[in-house]
Amino acid sequence: MAMSDLLSTEEIKAAVGAFSVAESFCYKKFFEILGLKKKSQEDVKKVFHILDKDQSGFIEEDELKFVLKGFTPDGRDLSDKETKALLVAGDKDGDGKIGIDEFITLVAES
Structure with missing residues (x-):
């Protein structure tokens, strides 16, 4: 499954483009522009699984670094x-990674 199966190409381009400058990333605005907060919990889970590149059940710090590329290779x-x-915003239990429930909470907070 690709991100474009869940989110519109226009929203993806707008969200990634809004943070094309280093040190400008704001996850709340990013998720808002993507329209991810309006998606069902099932769709948010699907996005999580796409971002969890190694399918460990967690998004680790090394995967977070490439989060924009998870939405489009141009990120x-x-x-x-x-x-x-x-990571600090999403890691509610302090284990150094973001689990699926933490990701759902992170998106909902945006």
């Missing part, structure tokens, strides 16, 4: 600072 890598900020 940039997040900086270390942006990656850590996203």
Whole structure:
């Protein structure tokens, strides 16, 4: 399954394009522009599984760095600072990774 099966190409381009400059990433605005918050919990879970590249059941820090590329190959890598900020925002139990329930909560908070 591809992101474009769940989200419109226009929304993906707009969301990734809005954060094309380093140190500009804001997950709340990103999810808002994507329209992800309006999606069903099942669709949010599908997005999680696409971003969980190694299918470990978690989105680890090394996967978070490439989160924009998970939506489109044209996306940039997040900086270390942006990656850590996203991890801190999503990692509610402090285990150093984002599980599916934490991801759902992260999207809902946006």
